Amino acid sequence: MVLFGVPLVLQHAFFGYEPTRPVLRGVSVILAPGKVVAIIGPNGAGKSTLLKLLAGLRRVQTGEALFNDSEIAAIPARERAKRLVYLPQHSSVAFDYTVKEVVAMGRFSHAEHAPEAAESSLRTVGLLERADEPFHILSAGQQQRVNLARALAQLGFRKTTEECYLLADEPVSAMDPHHALASMLLLRELASRGIGVAIVLHDLSLALRFADQVVLLDSGGCVHSYGATSEVLTPAALRAIFQVEFEQLSDARGTPAAFVPTAG
Numbered sequence: 531m532v533l534f535g536v537p538l539v540l541q542h543a544f545f546g547y548e549p550t551r552p553v554l555r556g557v558s559v560i561l562a563p564g565k566v567v568a569i570i571g572p573n574g575a576g577k578s579t580l581l582k583l584l585a586g587l588r589r590v591q592t593g594e595a596l597f598n599d600s601e602i603a604a605i606p607a608r609e610r611a612k613r614l615v616y617l618p619q620h621s622s623v624a625f626d627y628t629v630k631e632v633v634a635m636g637r638f639s640h641a642e643h644a645p646e647a648a649e650s651s652l653r654t655v656g657l658l659e660r661a662d663e664p665f666h667i668l669s670a671g672q673q674q675r676v677n678l679a680r681a682l683a684q685l686g687f688r689k690t691t692e693e694c695y696l697l698a699d700e701p702v703s704a705m706d707p708h709h710a711l712a713s714m715l716l717l718r719e720l721a722s723r724g725i726g727v728a729i730v731l732h733d734l735s736l737a738l739r740f741a742d743q744v745v746l747l748d749s750g751g752c753v754h755s756y757g758a759t760s761e762v763l764t765p766a767a768l769r770a771i772f773q774v775e776f777e778q779l780s781d782a783r784g785t786p787a788a789f790v791p792t793a794g
Contacts, residue, residue, distance in 0.1 A: 535562065535563040535564075535693045535724070536563070536597065536598045536693040537560050537561060537562050537563075537599050538560070538561040538584055538596075538602075538614070538695050538726060538728075539559075539560050539561075539594065539595070539596045539597070540558055540559050540560075540580075540583060540584065540593065540594070540595050541593055541594040541595075541596070542556050542557075542558055542592070542594070542607065543556070543557045543558070543583060543590040543592070543593035543594065543595060544556060544557075544590065544591050544592045544593055545576075545579060545583060545588060545589075545591050545624060546591065548760065552591075552751060553576040553751050554576040554579055554580060554583070554751040554752075555750060555751045555752050556593070556752060556753075557576075557580060557593075557747075557751070557752070557753055558593075558753065558756075559745050559753070560727050560755060561584070561695060561728055562726060563693045563694075563695075563724050563725065563726045564723075564724045564725070564726065565721060565726055565727070565742045565743060566717065566718060566720050566721045566727045566728075566729065566740055566741050566742050567726075567727070567728045567729070567741060567742065567743045567744070567745060567746045568726075568728075568729055568730075568731045568736075568737040568740075568741035568743070568745070568759070569581065569728060569729065569730045569731070569744075569745045569747070569748075570730075570731055570732070570737060570744055570745070570747070570763075570771075571746060571747030571748065571749070571754075571771060572724060572747075572748075572749050572771060572772055574749065575747040575748060575749055575750075575751060576751040577602070577699075577730045577747060578699050578730060578786070579618065580727065580745070580747070581604070581616070581698075581699050581730055582616075582698050583595050584602065584614070584695070584697055584699050584728060585602070585614050585616035586602035586603040586604075586605060586614060587603075587616065587697055587760070588603070589601075589603040590603075595764075597613070597614065599653050600624075601741070602614070608638070608639050608731060609639075609746035610640045611638060611639035611684065612640070612692075612694075613692060613693065613694050613697050614694070614697065615636075615681050615684045615685055615694065615695065615696045615697065616697050617677055617678065617681045617696065617697065617698040617699060617701055618677075618699050619636050619679075619699040619700045619701075619703065619730070621673065622666075623665055623666065623676050626664045626665075627664070627665050628661065628662050628663060628664060628665065629652065629657065629660050629661050629662070629664075629665050629668070629676050629732050630645075630648050630649070630652065630661040630662060631665075632665045632676055632677075633648040633651055633652055633676060633679045633680045633683050633787060634647075634648045634652075634683065634718070635680060636648075636679075636680040636681060636682070636684035637683055637684065637686075638684075639684065640664065640686065640733040641757075644724075647686060648661075648679070648681045649661065649684050649755050650682075650683075651679035651680070651682040651683040652676075653680050654679065654682060654716065655675040655676070655678055655679045655682075655712075655713070655716075655779060656675070656709075656712070657672065657675055657676060657679065669704075670704035670727070671704040671705040671709060673704075674701060674702065674703070674704050674705055674713075675705070675709060675713065677701075678698075678701060678716070680711055681696055681698070685690070685720070685725065693724070693725075693726065694725050694726070695725065695726040695727070695728065696717070696720060696725055696726070696727050696728070697728050698717070698727070698728070698729045698730070699729075699730045699779055700729075700730050700731065701713060701717070701729060702733075702736070703732070703762070710733075714736055714739070714740045715740075715759050717729065717740065718781065721742075729741070734763065734768070734788070735787065735788040735789070736788045737759065737763060738759060738763060738786055738787060738788065738789075739787070741759045742759065743757060743758060743759060743762075744756070744757070744758075744759050744762040744763055746762050746763075746767060746771060748770075748771055749771075754767065754770065754771055755767055758763050760786065763789070764778075765777070765789070766779055772791070774791045775791065775792045776789045776791055776792065777789070777790045777792050
């Protein structure tokens with residue numbers, strides 16, 4: 531594989547929250563700038579944990595987790611946040627922060643707070659009119675859009691030669707189809723600007739449409755397969771991972787568009 535720019539790398543990574551119960555076993559992945567990578571697998575396979583290792587929120591117990599030849603978790607938090615943006619599946623705030631204040635938190639790693647960045651990000655996700663409302667009153671899907679806006683503010687849409695990565699854990703799981711599609715198109719646009727994007731997904735149709743590559747994890751926390759989306763997402767592979775049969779559907783042009791679980 532020929533890589534351009536600074537990759538985000540896991541090599542033979544093992545991790546467990548308890549010493550005798552590994553969650554991830556010997557995982558090796560290489561994320562590249564400008565690519566969208568979907569992380570797919572059954573519940574408990576370690577998808578969210580994999581994302582946390584890539585973000586430096588957890589340290590590998592054996593193996594390597596590297597960014598620019600440095601151990602990811604050892605990079606100082608403020609410096610790491612300039613290059614690696616982590617978007618958790620769920621986010622809550624302890625006080626009555628407004629929507630705009632939550633988005634502005636994304637500027638923590640930057641010397642300038644740039645309030646216009648928060649407004650611009652909220653406008654991008656279609657929630658600028660809710661900027662002064664308390665975050666906690668929004669629906670789950672709207673909160674996910676606010677968190678996506680926070681990630682955009684953290685990235686800053688800046689033009690830079692420094693590679694950045696957005697690591698998102700099920701970022702559209704609570705959104706309606708309209709906003710889920712708009713958000714995935716936005717992530718695809720970020721990749722077109724050279725930002726590496728890794729997304730934990732359960733929606734196979736979204737993975738088929740938007741991901742360049744797929745990391746398919748099995749229930750034991752091992753990589754079943756990793757590579758181009760069309761090569762990894764097959765009925766046979768999905769049957770092996772999820773223990774159900776899948777029918778692959780194509781669009782009018784014959785392009786794979788969806789997988790439908792069947793009774794057998």
